[in-house]
Amino acid sequence: MAVAHRTAHALPARRRPEGVWQKLVERIVSHTVLITFSVIFMIPFFWMVSGSLKTGQDLNAFPVVWFPKTLTLENYIAGLQVFPFVRYLFNTLVICVFSMIGAVLSSSFVAYGLARIEWRWRTLLFVVILSTMMVPFYVTMVPLFTMFRAMGWTNTYLPLIVPHFFGVPFFIFLLRQFFLSIPRELSESARVDGANELVIYWRIILPLAKPALAAVALFQFLTSWNDLLGPLIYLSDADHYTLSLGLTFFRAEYSSQFGPLMAASTVVVLPVIVVFFFAQRTFIQGITLTGMKG
Amino acid sequence: MTTTSMTPPRPAAVGARKRRVLASVLGETPRERRNFLWGLLFTSPAIIGLAWFTAYPVFMSIYYSFTSATMVNPPDFIGLDNYAVLMSDSTWWRSLANTVYYIVVSVPLGIAVALFLAILLNLKVRGQSIYRVIFYLPAIVPVVASAVVWLYVFNPQYGVLNTVLGWFGITGPGWLASPDWAMPALIIFSTWGAGNLMIILLAGLQDVPQDLQDQAMVDGAGRFRRFWHVTIPFLSPHLLFALVTGLIAGFQFFTPVFVLTNGTGGPAGSTLVSGLYLYQNAFQFFKVGYASAIAWVLFIIVALATALVFRLVGRRVYYGGA
Numbered sequence: 001m002a003v004a005h006r007t008a009h010a011l012p013a014r015r016r017p018e019g020v021w022q023k024l025v026e027r028i029v030s031h032t033v034l035i036t037f038s039v040i041f042m043i044p045f046f047w048m049v050s051g052s053l054k055t056g057q058d059l060n061a062f063p064v065v066w067f068p069k070t071l072t073l074e075n076y077i078a079g080l081q082v083f084p085f086v087r088y089l090f091n092t093l094v095i096c097v098f099s100m101i102g103a104v105l106s107s108s109f110v111a112y113g114l115a116r117i118e119w120r121w122r123t124l125l126f127v128v129i130l131s132t133m134m135v136p137f138y139v140t141m142v143p144l145f146t147m148f149r150a151m152g153w154t155n156t157y158l159p160l161i162v163p164h165f166f167g168v169p170f171f172i173f174l175l176r177q178f179f180l181s182i183p184r185e186l187s188e189s190a191r192v193d194g195a196n197e198l199v200i201y202w203r204i205i206l207p208l209a210k211p212a213l214a215a216v217a218l219f220q221f222l223t224s225w226n227d228l229l230g231p232l233i234y235l236s237d238a239d240h241y242t243l244s245l246g247l248t249f250f251r252a253e254y255s256s257q258f259g260p261l262m263a264a265s266t267v268v269v270l271p272v273i274v275v276f277f278f279a280q281r282t283f284i285q286g287i288t289l290t291g292m293k294g
Numbered sequence: 295m296t297t298t299s300m301t302p303p304r305p306a307a308v309g310a311r312k313r314r315v316l317a318s319v320l321g322e323t324p325r326e327r328r329n330f331l332w333g334l335l336f337t338s339p340a341i342i343g344l345a346w347f348t349a350y351p352v353f354m355s356i357y358y359s360f361t362s363a364t365m366v367n368p369p370d371f372i373g374l375d376n377y378a379v380l381m382s383d384s385t386w387w388r389s390l391a392n393t394v395y396y397i398v399v400s401v402p403l404g405i406a407v408a409l410f411l412a413i414l415l416n417l418k419v420r421g422q423s424i425y426r427v428i429f430y431l432p433a434i435v436p437v438v439a440s441a442v443v444w445l446y447v448f449n450p451q452y453g454v455l456n457t458v459l460g461w462f463g464i465t466g467p468g469w470l471a472s473p474d475w476a477m478p479a480l481i482i483f484s485t486w487g488a489g490n491l492m493i494i495l496l497a498g499l500q501d502v503p504q505d506l507q508d509q510a511m512v513d514g515a516g517r518f519r520r521f522w523h524v525t526i527p528f529l530s531p532h533l534l535f536a537l538v539t540g541l542i543a544g545f546q547f548f549t550p551v552f553v554l555t556n557g558t559g560g561p562a563g564s565t566l567v568s569g570l571y572l573y574q575n576a577f578q579f580f581k582v583g584y585a586s587a588i589a590w591v592l593f594i595i596v597a598l599a600t601a602l603v604f605r606l607v608g609r610r611v612y613y614g615g616a
Contacts, residue, residue, distance in 0.1 A: 030417050037411060038428045041486065045431070047454045048443040064457045106339045113336025119329040120321060122337075129340055132348045136546060136596070138569060139589045140351035142358065142576045146365075147351065166343025197332045226436050228549045233577060244438040251442050252556050258446045268439040276434055280427065 048269065051262035052076065059259050076267075079260030083250045085243075085267050092242040095160050095231075096224040102164035103171055103220040104213055110167040111175035112201045116187055126176065133169045137229070145233055159234045160227075164220065171216045178212040179205060214282050225272070243268050358586035365580035376587035386588065388563055389571040390595075392477065396567060397544035400481045405536050408491035409529075413521075415492075416499040426496070433489035441553035444483050445470070448554075470554055473564040480565055483550055491536055498532035499525065527612040534611050537603055545596045548573065568592055 051059065055072050058065040114126050148159040182205060190200050206213065231245040241249070250264055320327045334341075359376055361369035380386055411429050415422055432440060447453050448469040456466030467475040502525055510520045526533075548569040551559060557574075559566025572592065576585035 026417070027419065030414050030419050034414055034419065034425050037414075038425060041428055041432060043454055043458075044440065044443050044447050044486070047447055051446055060452060062451060063460075064452055064454065106343075110337050110340040113333050117329050117333045117336065119326070119333035120319070121330075122333055125337055125341070129344065132344060135348055135352060136542070136593065138546060138572055139355050139593055140348065142582055142585050142589070143351035143354035144347065145576075146582065147354075163343065163347045165339065166347065167340035169340075172340065197336070201336070222434065226438075228438055228552065229573070232552075244436055247436075247438045247442060248553055251438075251445065251553060255445075255556070258449070258452070261442055262446060265439045265442045269435050269443075272435055273431065276431070277427075 045269070048262050048265050051258050052079075052266045054259060056259065075259035075263040079250075079263035080267070082254070082260065083246060083264045085264070087239070088241055088243045088246040089271075091157075091240060092225060092244075095157050095242060096221050098157070098161045099164040099224045100217050100220045102161060103168045104217050106165050106167045107171035107216060108175050108206060108209065108213060109201070111172050111179055112197075112205060114172070115176045115179035116182075116200070116205060117197060129167070129169050129172055133173075141229075141233065148234065154234050155236050155240060156234075157240070160224070160230050168220070171220070174216065175209065175212055178209055182208055211282075211285070215285060218279065218282055355586045355589060358583050359590050361583045363582040363586075365582055369583065372583070376584050377591070379584070380587055380591060385563070385566070386568075386571060389559070389566045389568045392559075392563075392565060393545060393547065393567045393569075395477060396481065396547055397541060399478075400484045401537065401540035401544055403481065404485050404488040404491060404540060405533065407485055408488040408536070409495050409533075411488075411492045412495040412499055415496055426493075429492055430489035432487045437487075437549045438553050440487070441483065441550050444479075444486075445554060448479050471561060473562040476555070476561060476565045480550055480554065483554070484547075491540075494536070495529065495532055498529045502528040530611040531613060534603075534607060537607070538600055541599055541603060542596060545569070545592060545599075 050066065050068060052075050053071045053073075054065065054068040055070055055074070058068045058070075110129075114122050114129075144159070145154070148154055153159050153162075186204055186208075187200050190204055195203070226244065227242075228244045228248060231242045232248070235241060235245060238246075238249075247264055247268060251261060254261055320330045358369060360371060360373060362372045362375070363369035415426055415429075419425070447455050450456055450466065450468045450471060453469075455469070459466040469475050469479040506524055507520060510524050515523065546569050547567050551565050551567055551570050552573075555561075555565050557570070557578075559570050559574075568588070569592075572585055572588045575581045575588060
């Protein structure tokens with residue numbers, strides 16, 4: 001360490017001229033690489049939008065047409081006749097919103113019991129809840145289906161919504177960690193003032209946990225929004241389809257008609273991109289929070 | 295057993311023991327007991343959910359795997375027959391081989407691309423936030439929608455991919471129409487969505503202490519050695535996390551194959567991964583018992599693979615930075 005400090009004074013002076021050039025080259029190279037990768041990553045989106053606006057002639061042109069000469073909305077009109085976007089959007093939103101409410105309320109409720117109340121068995125219970133995260137969906141998928149079928153819940157949204165009202169293990173874990181970081185004195189002084197645990201949970205802890213709750217809400221919303229397997233298993237009536245499921249069947253039937261397919265994809269993708277631009281900060285924070293920091 | 299056990303216990307003693315048992319469960323003081331009840335109240339949704347949506351299905355899944363149950367027939371106990379049939383089911387082995395192929399290529403490739411992009415972004419270039427959005431966008435778009443888009447991208451004649459390859463004088467393959475190239479196509483699609491991992495690794499890179507980097511530089515360590523001896527150790531917990539989650543997710547790979555191959559796992563079974571084969575058995579062939587056996591074999595394989603990863607690389611992970 002001491003050696004390092006001594007040389008630290010000697011070296012930078014000699015290095016500076018070289019450093020300026022190195023910085024410039026580094027900047028040019030990194031921007032070139034970043035722009036190249038950006039183009040690669042964005043091409044599919046460009047291809048989607050341009051495809052959705054192409055006439056039938058341009059779609060089947062060889063060599064391919066990058067920028068359609070005549071823009072047409074016929075793909076949207078044709079596509080949305082077969083693909084009832086508004087209907088599917090409504091179905092998807094129903095599932096997403098209720099799952100989100102359920103996940104946020106129940107997970108924070110359970111997390112409160114694990115983090116803010118000292119009682120026997122809480123550590124054991126926490127370990128048990130964590131261990132259920134290791135049970136993959138494909139193990140429980142078949143019995144869950146037969147169970148919900150016996151209950152008459154198939155072809156309804158209940159199997160996709162109700163389980164979220166019983167705590168989502170991963171969110172419980174996240175919120176527990178967050179709740180543990182809130183000073184204990186806050187709860188203690190509220191208890192002295194006569195507040196019971198329900199009041200403390202609702203009036204003190206939840207308002208303080210807003211960033212974590214927002215991340216949980218967003219992630220549940222996205223998970224439900226993106227889910228294909230769940231709706232695929234439980235929903236059989238075309239009127240009940242979600243956007244993802246509807247698009248899957250639309251693709252199966254119109255596999256070579258790229259115009260309507262791209263139009264349908266565009267209307268599914270666009271709202272997500274718009275939401276993302278507004279909620280970017282929550283997204284990025286949520287990812288880092290859920291990914292590793294927890 | 296002492297002599298006191300010979301005589302019938304006095305009522306007071308029973309009460310005392312009961313109280314002792316109760317105290318050991320609920321707690322000694324009134325406050326402890328009150329806290330126990332509150333704790334139980336708050337965690338009751340999870341306890342009910344645990345029993346209803348995890349414990350019961352897990353138990354039933356084990357049970358089904360030893361029966362000939364179908365979606366219409368009630369379960370009939372057949373012992374280990376499902377497992378025996380599975381061992382000689384060539385389609386199952388094919389699906390497992392496809393899954394391993396997918397994981398072995400896509401997980402390291404995804405980590406490499408995500409790490410590469412994260413390092414570039416961490417150079418604090420101008421417009422960092424715009425680049426970050428661009429690389430992250432594919433990861434948040436609904437998988438089904440982006441898969442449909444890539445169907446068009448991969449189209450051998452009218453797709454953009456082969457057009458661009460053509461500029462470099464390469465005649466592109468048939469991608470999803472070719473048994474040899476359908477799996478690489480799926481891997482390309484997955485790599486395109488590696489933005490999540492990039493964000494995680496970027497956060498990890500930002501935690502690498504700058505003074506340690508500076509010190510290494512002063513000591514004359516070149517760019518590569520700095521990366522290898524300073525950055526990588528600090529990033530190693532994140533990389534292990536990426537490896538393990540990638541492995542687990544890889545064994546559950548389903549939605550892109552389902553959409554891109556129309557649920558067939560074609561062409562010629564070249565993309566039939568285990569997750570899809572499990573789905574087909576359960577919900578297309580209605581073989582509940584057989585599908586459950588597949589699920590458990592898959593689960594054991596994932597557990598063994600995860601344990602192997604921890605054994606091989608777990609010790610090399612440096613936790614000093616976290």
